[in-house]
Amino acid sequence: MKKAMVINMTDLEEYYNKFNEEKRLNSRHGQVEYRVSMKYIHEYLEELMQKIGTDKKSDIKVLDIGAGTGRYSVALSNEGYDVTAVELVKYNLGILKQKASNVKALQGNAMNLKKLESEQFDLTLLFGPMYHLFGDEDKLKALNEAKRVTKKNGVILVAYCMNEYGVITYAFKERHVLECMKEDRFTSDFKTISHEKELYDYMRIEDIDRLNKRADLTRIKIISPDGPANYIRPFLNQLSDEEFEMFVKYQMATAERQDIIGAAAHTVDILIKQST
Secondary structure (H helix, E strand, C coil), X not given: CCCCXXXXXXXXXXXXXXXXXXXXXXXXXXXXXXXXXXXHHXXXXXXXXXXXXXXXXXXXEEEEECCCCCHHHHHHHHCCCEEEEEECCHHHHHHHHHCCCCCEEEECECCECCCCCCCCEEEEEECCHHHHCECHHHHHHHHHHHHHHEEEEEEEEEEEEEHHHHHHHHHHHCCCHHHHHHCCCECCCCCECCCHHHCCCCECHHHHHHHHHHHCXXXXXXXXXXXXXXXXXXXXXXXXXXXXXXXXXXXXXXCCCCCCHHHCCEEEEEEECCXX
């Protein structure tokens, strides 16, 4: 089991103060991730509306934990859903609040959502925090907090950065593999051993399964919102608009393919909080 580690939040804030999140989300690889993710978000929002017997989107309460600059929360609020957003980084939160929407935005930590009451949200997004939490214990705190604030039979979508993408991209594509091996940053079977200074932690499917078991959450399905998009960024940019739309269609069609999911940059684990 991994030892729990705590990121220096000043370092994380400094990173996001410089990192252009809006630019990433508007890039072509960011658009693939967003559009596929939204497809599944809408699918489960519609199911939840049917379950409670309403045709009013405002009857559905959505929580976006680690909301960043509000790409998901603002869009869902503008569609009519009752959306609350929690973001750790003040810089991102400021951008989110400047956008025209009815999102209830507040600063908070995914591991301790003390400002939120239990069992009040129908659908909860946990899309950013798991990237930056190190060790099972801190990730479990975030997962359990998401579970706590979600209603019984509610849905939780959790995003992770995947191990093989990190290894293939950083170690081999960017040619840091010898340095990584010298610094013991991989196990013998190339599982990433992340350190606080890197800010990102990487997962395999078995790591995600282990967390779900400890949190007593049941998987509905696990998907990849971006597939190979991050690997082929320059080639995506060369595609015509029509060709790019075909790539999005390809990723929509293959997002649930379990034979390739682990090699993607990200996965989204779709979970249900059982009533018993």
